[in-house]
Amino acid sequence: MVTILDPDQQYALAEGDPSPRHKVSNNLPGTPAFCPLVRRTPDLAAFSQKALGERAREAIGRVRPDLVARAAAFILLNDSKSSFAIEGERPSGQRAARWGQAIAQAGVRPLSLDELDRLQRIVIGDARFVRLGLRDEGGFIGVHDRDTNMPIPDHISARHEDLESLVGGLIAFSDRAARGAMDPVVAAACLAFGFVYIHPYVDGNGRLHRWLIHHALAAASYSPPGLVFPVSAVILRNIDRYRAVLESWSAPLLPFIEWRPTVSGNVEVLNDTAAFYRYFDATAHATFLYACVEQTVEHDLPQEVRFLQAFDTFSEGVQQIIDMPTAQAELLHKFLGQNDGRLSQRARTKEFAALDDAEVERIEALYADAFERDRRNAK
Known part of the structure; x- marks a missing residue:
């Protein structure tokens, strides 16, 4: 039986959908509604072979459970704060803790539009000045001209008319990638960066985008049980590279999007752009995310455990004095x-x-x- 994608060339489902009549196995990771692809480069192949999820579980298994629990609590809160910091926000301790609890639940509930809406409400907190739910107008990331209020976009989001289809495709991709045993980090990159390019909400997209990374890794049982990889903390340390990866798709896309400004200072997209968000090359995004996961496994997790061990030694010694x-x-x-x-x-x-x-x-x-x-x- 022939596969649609050559798994030696591109990341595909390990378990595709067979069609005996056509002698074809559909190992595409998504559906016509959303299906980004990732090339199997030497760098990504090397990352895949490192089995970082297994290494993390083995390392954590050698640590006392009480230390793991304390490390997990700190890492969770730190990742929540880092995700806000990437957006230039400094949330209250209570708001950061609420979002940390949402991160801890990633992978527990099936992904759905209702679940994304619920998470947006948690992220926003006070919604008096923000419209909740899917956008009902255009959207862009950028600035406004100070004199004319003309939009100056760095990225133009998907048309609001296409959001239900795109988000539905993204949700189907999440389920299909997990069931088909796609490489979890590659799947997480496609899912999360696809979401942030679509930008379905007025606010909260960036934090939800990083939550989706946790969701994909947890749903595939890639991250150790009860412990999240502090991906946002690593992204914050590598913020320039993160922005470069985001712009690697959105910047070349701008010339192909026809738009005009609205009286409210927003943008109205004039051409059909849905395919730009459905099908994109996520190779650079997967490479970046794998590098972040590697840093969490080789640096962040061991560093936090070592710190707690050192602090316990210090604290116990103080009690002797x-x-x-x-x-x-x-x-x-x-x-x-x-x-x-x-x-x-x-x-x-x-x-x-x-x-x-x-x-x-x-x-x-x-x-x-x-x-x-x-x-x-x-x-």
Whole structure:
């Protein structure tokens, strides 16, 4: 039986839909409504062979469960904050925690338009000034001319008339890629970047786009149970490359989109553009996402576990010197970290005035030993 895609050339479903009558197996990852493709480049083939998901599970399996739970909680909140930071926002602690909880649930519920709408409501929080649900007008990313209010787009979103079809195709792609055992990271890249190019909502698209990465990885059981890969934190560290990857498709597309400005400063697309969002080459996007996942497995996850191990060593050692509540030990650690392992004169005369010189000296030595060992293990 012949496959539609050559799996040696492009990423396809490992388990396609056979048509015995035609002697063809449909291993396309999507449907006519949404089907981006990814070329099997040497870089991507090398990433696939690293089995990063399995390596993460094996590494986490060697760590005490209580440490894993604490690391997972910090990573989740950090990823939520990073996703807002990418959009230039600094959410309240409560809002960041709510979005972190939504990230933790990625992959639990089937993807649907209702689920995306629910997530948009969580992202926006106060919706008094934002229209919820699919757009009912055009959309673009860019700026306005200060004098004329003329739109200056860097990216033009899909026409609102095409949104139901495109989002429906995207949801079908998600289900089909998971059932057909497509490479999870490649599928996540197609799904997430396809969503952000479509840009179906007035606001919240960027955070939902990164949530979809977590959804695809969790739905395929690629990420360790109970633990998310802090992809947004890695993206934030590589923000220029992230923007370059986004523009690798949207910028060349602009000359092919006919549009005119509206009186409200928006854009109205005049030609049929749906195919631009249904079928695009996501090779660069998959390569970028794989590099991000590799950083989380080789750097972020081990770093957080090492930090917690070092902090526990430090905290337990402090208790041997002086009986101190956990909150005070955390504050002590914070002060030492801010002053290269030395307790500042201010801290010694205020918050920790009760410590004598000998105790301070022992605590500083304890800090140096615990966290120097952490730095050595990181190398």
